[in-house]
Amino acid sequence: MTIKTLAIVGCGKLATIITDALIEGFLPDYQLIGAFSRTVEKAKHIADKVQNAESGYTCATCNSLDELLALKPDYIIETASPDSMKALALPALRNGSSIVTLSIGAFADTEFYAEVKATARENNTRVHLVSGAIGGFDVLRTVSLMGDCTATFHTEKGPNSLKNTAVYEESLQTEKRKVFEGNAQEAIALFPTRVNVAVAASLASVGPENMKVSMTSTPGFTGDEHRIEVKSDQVHAVIDVYSATAQIAGWSVVNTLRNITSPIVF
Ligand SMILES: NC(=O)C1=CN([C@@H]2O[C@H](COP(=O)(O)OP(=O)(O)OC[C@H]3O[C@@H](n4cnc5c(N)ncnc54)[C@H](OP(=O)(O)O)[C@@H]3O)[C@@H](O)[C@H]2O)C=CC1
Numbered sequence: 001m002t003i004k005t006l007a008i009v010g011c012g013k014l015a016t017i018i019t020d021a022l023i024e025g026f027l028p029d030y031q032l033i034g035a036f037s038r039t040v041e042k043a044k045h046i047a048d049k050v051q052n053a054e055s056g057y058t059c060a061t062c063n064s065l066d067e068l069l070a071l072k073p074d075y076i077i078e079t080a081s082p083d084s085m086k087a088l089a090l091p092a093l094r095n096g097s098s099i100v101t102l103s104i105g106a107f108a109d110t111e112f113y114a115e116v117k118a119t120a121r122e123n124n125t126r127v128h129l130v131s132g133a134i135g136g137f138d139v140l141r142t143v144s145l146m147g148d149c150t151a152t153f154h155t156e157k158g159p160n161s162l163k164n165t166a167v168y169e170e171s172l173q174t175e176k177r178k179v180f181e182g183n184a185q186e187a188i189a190l191f192p193t194r195v196n197v198a199v200a201a202s203l204a205s206v207g208p209e210n211m212k213v214s215m216t217s218t219p220g221f222t223g224d225e226h227r228i229e230v231k232s233d234q235v236h237a238v239i240d241v242y243s244a245t246a247q248i249a250g251w252s253v254v255n256t257l258r259n260i261t262s263p264i265v266f
């Protein structure tokens with residue numbers, strides 16, 4: 001197996017988990033050669049981790065996306081935001097870099113999604129939508145291939161994780177309430193970095209316009225509880241995932257990268 005090169009865009013909490021996993025030996029088929037983030041110190045923090053691990057190669061702190069693209073990485077890990085994914089996807093694919101992304105909400109824009117698919121195909125590159133804080137893409141995709149089906153996504157969060165969103169009110173600290181009902185496109189428009197999972201599940205099944213999404217705020221609730229349900233005339237599948245923190249999303253990138261180079265593919 002030849003070594004694949006990686007670069008990371010968006011050097012926050014999840015990028016740190018992925019970098020630490022690489023340093024700890026979970027990604028032996030990869031070298032992390034570049035990091036870029038809105039705040040350059042954060043990119044430097046990631047690059048320094050790799051340098052300090054004496055990995056025998058250089059990880060560059062990039063001052064712009066163009067600088068990162070110039071490194072011609074085989075894979076770009078996107079752990080920034082749906083907006084940043086929108087800005088980098090087409091230039092990265094045209095550059096010959098495949099993408100592993102957590103900000104799947106970017107693909108709620110169906111025109112953009114179609115353009116990304118066409119560009120990846122033209123450039124012999126791929127976009128990997130990681131399972132993130134959920135799972136079950138296999139069953140969602142399989143059931144939707146078999147014929148008509150319906151799919152719903154419900155998420156439960158604590159009020160503190162809704163602060164700085166349009167639905168937040170102090171009363172949520174004491175009252176349990178449904179704070180959102182709509183489709184996956186409407187959900188990601190209202191919560192741009194909190195329901196990437198709903199868009200991901202919709203793309204794996206009925207599409208962002210047809211996925212019914214709801215969100216409940218529960219006082220004192222810690223973490224996220226996601227329930228995805230897909231129903232057809234033959235199959236009824238329920239996928240429940242509770243996570244106390246978003247760490248599972250970082251590890252899902254590690255899992256996807258391992259799958260890419262593994263002789264056995266899940
Ligand atoms: N699919 C899933 O299950 C999940 C997906 N996510 C997605 O992953 C992303 C990362 O999560 P997390 O690590 O917790 O978030 P953090 O806020 O810890 O890290 C994101 C980093 O990306 C940087 N950033 C933001 N926008 C840009 C941009 N346009 N260009 C370059 N850098 C940028 C931020 O910079 P600065 O420091 O300057 O703010 C920050 O350092 C989330 O925004 C969300 O979209 C998260 C959880 C689950």
Ligand SMILES: O=C([O-])CC(=O)C(=O)O
Nearest residue numbers: 133193194195196197224
């Ligand atoms: O962490 C989660 O449960 C989900 C999340 O932030 C996202 O999908 O963007």
